[in-house]
Amino acid sequence: MKLLQFYHLKDDHQQLKVGILDNHDTIKALTISGTAREFITQFAGTNQAEIEALTEGAPVYNLNEVKLLSPLTDPEKIICIGLNYHDHVIESNMQVPKVPVLFPKFNNCLNSHNDKVVIPQEVSQCDYEVELAVVIGKTAKKVSKDSAMDYVFGYTVLNDVSARDIQLNEPQWTRGKAIDGFAPMGPWIVTKDEIPNPGNLPISLTLNGEIMQNSNTKELIFDIPHLISFLSNTITLQPGDIISTGTPPGVGMGKKPQVWLQPGDIVEATVEGIGTLRSTFVSEQ
Structure with a gap:
């Protein structure tokens, strides 16, 4: 699994989203609030099927329509x-x-x-x-x-x-x-x-x-x-x-x-x- 943070280029508020790179150019957003660090805290060790369930109903984006952020923006250390x-x-x-x-x-x-x-x-x-x-x-x-x-x-x-x-x-x-x-x-x-x-x-x-x-x-x-x-x-x-x-x-x-x-x-x-x-x-x- 490739975990990333991004915002949609058409989002004027540049709202941080967490997603999974589904293939070379498609991102599945996760239906969670918070950052990648918070996702790791809650879901590290979760199996792939359970993580896939967190993408149900969420938007799918192409890589060329998002701005990738640092995959972690709020680490403690x-x-x-x-x-x-x-x-x-x-x-x-x-x-x-x-x-x-x-x-x-x-x-x-x-x-x-x-x-x-x-x-x-x-x-x-x-x-x-x-x-x-x-x-x-x-x-x-x-x-x-x-x-x-x-x-x-x-x-x-x-x-x-x-x-x-x-x-x-x-x-x-x-x-x-x-x-x-x-x-x-x-x-x-x-x-x-x-x-x-x-x-x-x-x-x-x-x-x-x-x-x-x-x-x-x-x-x-x-x-x-x-x-x-x-x-x-x-x-x-x-x-x-x-x-x-x-x-x-x-x-x-x-x-x-x-x-x-x-x-x-x-x-x-x-x-x-x-x-x-x-x-x-x-x-x-």
């Missing part, structure tokens, strides 16, 4: 993992971490598929980072690695856009990572039943059509069960929480010469089995 691919650690000139490196993003960072990312005037070293993001399906507290995957609802794609000139010149990373719109996510959430092995997914990113990152999630230093267990030992994870698992090598900072995003650049971040997240970068007016 967005927890990002830094330095989680060996080759990315090397290109960053840092040491392989002994425990996961964490930093937060917030709801102000969330951005949509096919939307604009605004580069602030203060930022001259804007970078891209394709990542596999995990969406939590039920409350997790002190869970073991063996049971960790029971708490996963599904997966999506996140671009951990970063202002390197802020991130690497301040004592901590948050201000350079949590800029408005610097977490494009989507296009939708794919439920875990459709991704039987998230630890072996091709992951890539192109900049204006040129491949910049090309790896596989099997190269993660800390895999998804480890991350969920590690985090839940001290942080209660709630339905709709996002864990972004880190980026592979090939970021602009690691290129020779370095590559920084410019106004007009188009970035496409892809994880096999989920889809492609597209963003256009623009300058702050």
Whole structure:
């Protein structure tokens, strides 16, 4: 199942709707009120037939007549993992971490598929980072690695856009990572039943059509069960929480010469089995 949030382009009020991608270009709306996070809280673990029943009597939309939103707009937590691919650690000139490196993003960072990312005037070293993001399906507290995957609802794609000139010149990373719109996510959430092995997914990113990152999630230093267990030992994870698992090598900072995003650049971040997240970068007016 592919869960998404959208509004109908003819809706002047831009009312958020939650739906299921029925095929490549048809969306079945759900007859529920609230957000995708609220749907996950109520219906995670519900079987396909019961979910299909939630679409009865609801409108059906074509993809070309809706605006896709971030598939989650109100998560309680967005927890990002830094330095989680060996080759990315090397290109960053840092040491392989002994425990996961964490930093937060917030709801102000969330951005949509096919939307604009605004580069602030203060930022001259804007970078891209394709990542596999995990969406939590039920409350997790002190869970073991063996049971960790029971708490996963599904997966999506996140671009951990970063202002390197802020991130690497301040004592901590948050201000350079949590800029408005610097977490494009989507296009939708794919439920875990459709991704039987998230630890072996091709992951890539192109900049204006040129491949910049090309790896596989099997190269993660800390895999998804480890991350969920590690985090839940001290942080209660709630339905709709996002864990972004880190980026592979090939970021602009690691290129020779370095590559920084410019106004007009188009970035496409892809994880096999989920889809492609597209963003256009623009300058702050």
